[in-house]
Amino acid sequence: MTSIIIIGGGIIGTLxxxxxxxxxxxxxxxxxxxxxxxxxxxxNSGIIHAGYDDQPHTVKAQxxxxxxxxxxxxxxxxxxxxxxxxxxxxxxxxxxxxxxEALLQRGKQNRVPSLQLIDNPRILTRREPHLTPxxxxxxxxxxxxxxxxxxxxxxxxxxxxxxxxxLIRGQPVQRIIIKHGKxxxxxxxxxxxxxxxxxxxxxxxxxxxxxxxxISSFSIQPVKGExxxxxxxxxxxxxxxxxxxxxxxxxxxxxxxxVHGNLLVGPTATATLxxxxxxxxxxxxQEIITEATKLVPLLNQYPAQTIASFSGIRAEADTKDFIIAxxxxxxxxxxxxxxxxxxxxxxxxxxQQITTILNxxxxxxxxxxxxxxxxxxxxRPQTTVQDTETMKLITNRxxxxxxxxxxxxxxxxxxxxxxxxxxxTLDGIKYRTRAGMGRCQGGFCTPHxxxxxxxxxxxxxxxxxxxxxxxxxxxxxxxxxxSCEDT
Amino acid sequence: xxxxxxxxVIGSGAAGLAAAVAGATAGIKDVCIFEREAWLGGILPQCIxxxxxxxxxxxxxxxxxYITRFTEEVHxxxxxxxxxxxxxxxSPSKRITYVNSEEGVTHLQAKAIVLAMGxxxxxxxxxxxxxxRPAGILTAGTAQRLLDIDGYLPGRRIIxxxxxxxxxxxxxxxxxxxAIVQAVIEQLPYPGGLRRNIVQCLHDFNIPLLLNHTxxxxxxxxxxxxxDIVQLDSQLNPIPNTQRTMACDTxxxxxxxIPENELSxxxxxxxxxxxxxxxxxxxxxTSKQGVYACGNVVHVNDLVDHVTQSGHIAGKVAAKYLxxxxxxxxxxxxxxxxxxxxxxxxxxxxxxxxxTLYLRVTHPLRxxxxxxxxxxxxxRQRVTPSELIPLSVDPTKIIKADSIVAAITGxxxxx
Numbered sequence: 001m002t003s004i005i006i007i008g009g010g011i012i013g014t015l016x017x018x019x020x021x022x023x024x025x026x027x028x029x030x031x032x033x034x035x036x037x038x039x040x041x042x043x044n045s046g047i048i049h050a051g052y053d054d055q056p057h058t059v060k061a062q063x064x065x066x067x068x069x070x071x072x073x074x075x076x077x078x079x080x081x082x083x084x085x086x087x088x089x090x091x092x093x094x095x096x097x098x099x100x101e102a103l104l105q106r107g108k109q110n111r112v113p114s115l116q117l118i119d120n121p122r123i124l125t126r127r128e129p130h131l132t133p134x135x136x137x138x139x140x141x142x143x144x145x146x147x148x149x150x151x152x153x154x155x156x157x158x159x160x161x162x163x164x165x166x167l168i169r170g171q172p173v174q175r176i177i178i179k180h181g182k183x184x185x186x187x188x189x190x191x192x193x194x195x196x197x198x199x200x201x202x203x204x205x206x207x208x209x210x211x212x213x214x215i216s217s218f219s220i221q222p223v224k225g226e227x228x229x230x231x232x233x234x235x236x237x238x239x240x241x242x243x244x245x246x247x248x249x250x251x252x253x254x255x256x257x258x259v260h261g262n263l264l265v266g267p268t269a270t271a272t273l274x275x276x277x278x279x280x281x282x283x284x285x286q287e288i289i290t291e292a293t294k295l296v297p298l299l300n301q302y303p304a305q306t307i308a309s310f311s312g313i314r315a316e317a318d319t320k321d322f323i324i325a326x327x328x329x330x331x332x333x334x335x336x337x338x339x340x341x342x343x344x345x346x347x348x349x350x351x352q353q354i355t356t357i358l359n360x361x362x363x364x365x366x367x368x369x370x371x372x373x374x375x376x377x378x379x380r381p382q383t384t385v386q387d388t389e390t391m392k393l394i395t396n397r398x399x400x401x402x403x404x405x406x407x408x409x410x411x412x413x414x415x416x417x418x419x420x421x422x423x424x425t426l427d428g429i430k431y432r433t434r435a436g437m438g439r440c441q442g443g444f445c446t447p448h449x450x451x452x453x454x455x456x457x458x459x460x461x462x463x464x465x466x467x468x469x470x471x472x473x474x475x476x477x478x479x480x481x482x483s484c485e486d487t
Numbered sequence: 488x489x490x491x492x493x494x495x496v497i498g499s500g501a502a503g504l505a506a507a508v509a510g511a512t513a514g515i516k517d518v519c520i521f522e523r524e525a526w527l528g529g530i531l532p533q534c535i536x537x538x539x540x541x542x543x544x545x546x547x548x549x550x551x552x553y554i555t556r557f558t559e560e561v562h563x564x565x566x567x568x569x570x571x572x573x574x575x576x577x578s579p580s581k582r583i584t585y586v587n588s589e590e591g592v593t594h595l596q597a598k599a600i601v602l603a604m605g606x607x608x609x610x611x612x613x614x615x616x617x618x619x620r621p622a623g624i625l626t627a628g629t630a631q632r633l634l635d636i637d638g639y640l641p642g643r644r645i646i647x648x649x650x651x652x653x654x655x656x657x658x659x660x661x662x663x664x665x666a667i668v669q670a671v672i673e674q675l676p677y678p679g680g681l682r683r684n685i686v687q688c689l690h691d692f693n694i695p696l697l698l699n700h701t702x703x704x705x706x707x708x709x710x711x712x713x714x715d716i717v718q719l720d721s722q723l724n725p726i727p728n729t730q731r732t733m734a735c736d737t738x739x740x741x742x743x744x745i746p747e748n749e750l751s752x753x754x755x756x757x758x759x760x761x762x763x764x765x766x767x768x769x770x771x772x773t774s775k776q777g778v779y780a781c782g783n784v785v786h787v788n789d790l791v792d793h794v795t796q797s798g799h800i801a802g803k804v805a806a807k808y809l810x811x812x813x814x815x816x817x818x819x820x821x822x823x824x825x826x827x828x829x830x831x832x833x834x835x836x837x838x839x840x841x842x843t844l845y846l847r848v849t850h851p852l853r854x855x856x857x858x859x860x861x862x863x864x865x866x867r868q869r870v871t872p873s874e875l876i877p878l879s880v881d882p883t884k885i886i887k888a889d890s891i892v893a894a895i896t897g898x899x900x901x902x
């Protein structure tokens with residue numbers, strides 16, 4: 001059977017793995033971090049763009065619009081949160097207005113459905129009561145949506161595994177082995193993994209991986225984006241995804257409500273030298289507040305209600321467009337790199353395109369006889385209303401009635417199931433269950449999560465990490481710990 | 488069919504247990520205490536230092552000793568309670584929804600409710616400290632739980648941001664367990680915690696307290712490696728060329744507590760913006776009949792003794808309400824603080840009985856006189872924002888009006 005290695009378990013790699021898992025291929029997904037979605041995917045806006053931003057006829061433009069159409073189905077199959085509130089690009093000046101008209105034309109060329117230029121401020125105020133009074137017009141794109149990128153990647157990896165993909169985590173690819181100009185495999189500290197094809201979806205490190213295969217045609221220039229997240233207690237003050245008029249570099253600071261009900265503002269766009277530089281800055285914070293309040297002045301009323309500031313790194317290639325490329329030498333190496341915004345939107349379309357590419361390479365790909373298209377989510381008890389399903393769940397599995405994250409109402413049962421599904425760190429649990437994502441930011445649940453993780457896996461408490469590596473939570477027990485067996 | 492309950496007590500910390508005991512002692516049989524953790528006592532079981540009960544019992548107890556006196560009473564009075572049970576919602580009509588393993592999701596119609604959920608710590612995201620986001624950053628209360636309940640040190644070289652009481656207590660605990668506390672950093676010119684804790688926890692252990700300093704960046708990829716600090720001027724602006732770097736593996740935040748009032752919002756109680764809790768009168772009555780609030784859910788107290796006191800009042804008043812089934816119409820006089828007062832509790836008064844007025848100043852004052860209307864109710868040589876000021880008030884001496892100004896006047900204490 002043809003064997004394929006995908007390097008990098010972000011949203012691109014996991015969705016490609018899920019797509020390829022439908023065919024009679026031996027697919028291995030190798031991720032250097034201890035879990036999938038631990039790179040750029042974990043701190044992405046989550047916006048599923050409509051597709052009017054990108055220059056017509058670019059790879060980006062085509063994949064974005066196609067991806068946007070695929071997301072609702074994908075979200076349904078993977079059982080991940082997805083909403084489609086639509087987006088508004090807000091104009092506050094006549095120059096802005098001209099930009100909106102240009103965007104509208106571009107959108108039409110890109111075949112974005114149902115775009116509408118709203119130039120009646122009264123209608124705008126009705127749609128967005130808290131919008132700046134300076135707004136004169138907006139470009140409305142009803143197909144713009146919102147998802148949870150890390151949940152999507154985790155779900156895609158689970159679904160891929162259910163269909164036979166081998167997932168290897170915590171192992172960086174150190175060498176790519178090429179024999180007679182053809183891909184032969186990759187090696188990690190734990191061994192050699194043979195492969196006929198290697199797909200490089202290593203995100204921020206895709207330039208390094210590419211050069212391991214002898215292709216150094218591009219480099220990744222990390223661009224940082226900072227965000228601010230608000231407490232759910234802040235009322236829903238926006239109904240759409242609100243954008244300012246985009247610049248050449250970025251789509252600007254967005255004001256939106258996440259799929260989980262938190263107000264989210266950001267991102268900034270600052271070039272950074274280090275691929276690991278996820279530091280937040282005072283300047284970034286101020287820029288977010290200044291720009292966001294230009295769109296929604298009411299935000300000023302909630303200065304003390306932020307619960308987290310964080311940043312993500314865009315894996316932008318110096319070539320500016322997406323790089324989806326195959327090579328004669330080494331034959332079998334496929335680069336999927338430089339997938340910056342609208343990369344999340346485009347991801348499912350990219351996965352389909354890779355399938356087409358492989359189909360051309362290998363000849364007709366044969367579908368497996370039985371493929372699970374849907375993934376069962378971790379059961380989530382309804383905690384404020386009585387419903388029969390929750391009652392059945394708690395009766396059968398009582399730990400789903402023990403809520404250990406009080407802010408997000410996450411049960412011990414969900415945490416245990418997240419661990420059984422592969423979470424081995426606190427962040428891994430957090431991304432799968434939301435435990436620690438609420439207003440106390442893990443203050444109350446962290447000790448519980450450590451206990452459950454230790455109990456479920458047998459890991460010693462002091463070896464438990466936030467996200468692998470040396471990110472230990474605790475340094476040492478204060479006294480030799482005795483257990484029941486000792487007494 | 489939704490079951491009924493006479494008195495629901497939400498939370499089993501010092502306030503909740505005092506309320507439950509007071510209610511049961513006053514003859515209310517159909518009581519239940521709801522506790523989300525696996526044991527009664529709220530935060531006290533992890534407060535293994537002394538300093539509890541000096542006023543209430545005239546004894547110097549540890550947190551576990553203090554709260555055991557109340558848990559024992561709960562057992563003696565056979566007051567029912569539910570552990571590992573989270574109250575997830577309370578409707579404005581006092582219908583409680585709670586979740587646990589044994590009963591699943593359950594609704595209960597309560598006649599009276601005592602809110603005693605306590606408070607939570609302000610996380611890093613609420614104060615936006617710039618920098619990396621590695622492991623090794625945690626709040627003081629979480630560190631206390633990990634150390635004193637679970638038995639693990641969070642790190643070896645620790646810096647504490649904020650000089651609130653829990654941070655000070657933890658500075659001493661870390662030191663006693665062999666960790667090095669490099670410094671306690673406070674942006675204000677005076678500490679946030681009690682004087683006795685500054686002396687007993689920092690001075691006695693030679694832990695530096697850096698007033699007028701703040702953190703400008705956290706560094707570290709996996710785990711905290713070092714932090715940048717800077718000195719601040721009196722306007723809290725950074726002073727140029729005072730930046731320096733301190734190596735550490737752990738940053739502990741003690742930057743404030745927030746009353747935990749999600750359920751109060753659910754019930755649509757009227758809230759006080761200054762305390763971030765429901766407004767109450769001297770009887771712990773909230774804006775809704777039959778709903779009482781006490782302890783740290785109302786405002787963040789310094790001393791557990793005061794928390795117990797308010798829980799006791801809440802339980803007693805709830806019992807009275809249940810016995811009579813109706814309450815006399817409320818006539819509230821609003822207390823309006825002057826600009827030197829950050830907040831005061833109770834927010835309103837009802838003239839019924841003598842009561843204790845608690846207030847906290849906005850900045851340190853010397854020779855402070857406290858007045859209510861035109862009546863002088865207290866005098867203090869020195870007051871600081873870190874110390875809550877309790878004052879006995881006889882309401883019969885106050886002239887009835889819709890509102891009355893509570894004022895504190897004195898000389899700014901710049902020392």
